[in-house]
Amino acid sequence: MVRRTVFLLAGGAVAAAFLILASALIAPVDPGATLLVFVVLASLLMGGAGLLPGVREVQVAGAEALLGVPEGSVSSPEPMRWAHRWRTALWTLVHQVAGALTGLLLVATGLPVAALAVWVLGGDEIEVPGWSVGPPRSVGDWSLAVLVTVAVALVALAVITALGSAAAASAPALLGPLGQDRLQVIEQRLAREQEAVRLSRDLHDGVGHSLSAISLQAGAGRRVLAGHPDPAALADTLRTIEDLAGRAVAELDHALSVLRGEAVPADAVRERRPVTGSRQGVGGADLTQLAHLVEEHRSRGLELAAELPPGSVSEQVPSVISRAAYRVVAEALANAAKHGAPGTVRVQVQCSPGDVAIDVVNRTRRAPGAGTGGRGLAGLREQVELLDGEMTVGRDEGQWQLRVSLPTGGRRRG
Amino acid sequence: MGDQPIRVVIVDDEPLVRHGLRGILESEPGITVVAEGEDGAEAVGLARRHTPDVICLDVRMPGIDGIRATERVLTLDPAPRVLVITTFDSDSYVLDALRAGASGFVLKRSSPEAIITAVRTVAAGSHLVFPEAVRDLARQHLRPVSYDGPGLTERELEVLGLLAQGRSNPEIAQSLFLGVETVRTHVSRLLAKLGARDRTQAVVIAYQTGLVPLG
Structure with missing residues (x-):
């Protein structure tokens, strides 16, 4: 009751301000303006206040804290649509009208109490402009005065209580989530669940397969060593194991960063750089290893035209971005190798002071939108977006194109 | 099989897995990899063309x-024995594949020796590959059904129980005298x-119907 009254009175205070503003605006223009013009102008100002930024948030907070509406029944949607804005405006107007009424009722309650107090203390006539009331002279008059005072207070109490209840009851209609918002909430939840399923599948397909392949390759290597050791073949096997391990770490890195719900894995923030001379840094390969990745794909028979940044330039890219960029290229090339049609795959990676731009184009034999390649791409997109980058995938006329831009924040480390 | 090498076809969509598997199997005298394929559709054609002992x-x-x-490979005549390779x-x-008639399965992360043994075992057809793993799989994934086939004798049930433990014929003979x-x-x-x-399929059926308790 007290909280609701406070809420209403807050509206009344704002209403008083706007009523003064309205009369100040109207007086110099048209001193003889009718009440109707005044009411319309004041209503426009009072409702219009509801369109100001931040008002919705304040109203929602007020409704939750002071009106005591159930949790979740009012909300500040993101983004605000016009459907939300005009409801907020209407609510703000109603809030102020009800508040003004509450204020008047409290004043009306206070006046007889004050008069009684004056008379009890021995005061005489009370003069209000155009009206004067003398103190009660008889017991009957005193009773009447007290009765009127109590009656006014009770009526005011009843009306204010009713206003508070009405406000609490109507808040969800005007400040609550709309059907579309609820749909959005459900869709978000669904997306999160799908994300979890996708993540476990990614771990299965990615890390699981990489580690299995490592195990097989290592086993094969050991058998070769026991039989007829061929240093070249063994070096190849070790190189493959090295790459697979890097891939597995990168996949794990990605999965963990998604699981944490945070953009960037913790170790990446510390900006660890690969030790000079080692091809594989902590947390997976980065841009400095692109040339090797390209060579590897060439050796497996992929026709590749690559335009890569010189090592001195790619070393300057922050490691988080650098590794993400490497994974983008790795995924694109893996896709090209798996689903691409014969023909040259073009890879272009450019490092400018503000961003890293990646462009991969290959011929494809798949119908647009078909196939399973999307899972890896979805993971990629997520990672790119986590880093505030942009990614576009295009398919037309037998061409598949991936464009990714990763901002480096303009910071270059020396 | 005699002295003839065991002829194997490898089908996996991951080239590095095929490469590793081939490396392991080729290192073993008596096993030859005759072909590789990258998907299920290719498997049938390869099995028909190369008539391997194991795919x-x-x-x-x-x-x-x-x-x-x-399923498709097993409709061929002669049909190779199927060894399922899996990550997990x-x-x-895996169990679905065993019910479809695969003779055994092997994990990709198994040691080369275990993989070679699995290929040899499946080729010989005399053992169940990984009896404990089959039981665990059955426990996790099988929906029980009631057995409505011809009745089994006491002795046959005994033999089935030993089969489920992965015993070979001579081992069963020894324990049942x-x-x-x-x-x-x-x-x-x-x-x-x-x-x-x-x-393998007999054991899967035995678990599914409760002829052999999963306990």
């Missing part, structure tokens, strides 16, 4: 997966009654 099938592949590939031993697909020939007869009658094409 190693990845259970999860794009397009036609290992289960359907198993909890994979429910029977001749190996007698055991062989029991086993073939069991397979016929259960409608199973080999020991």
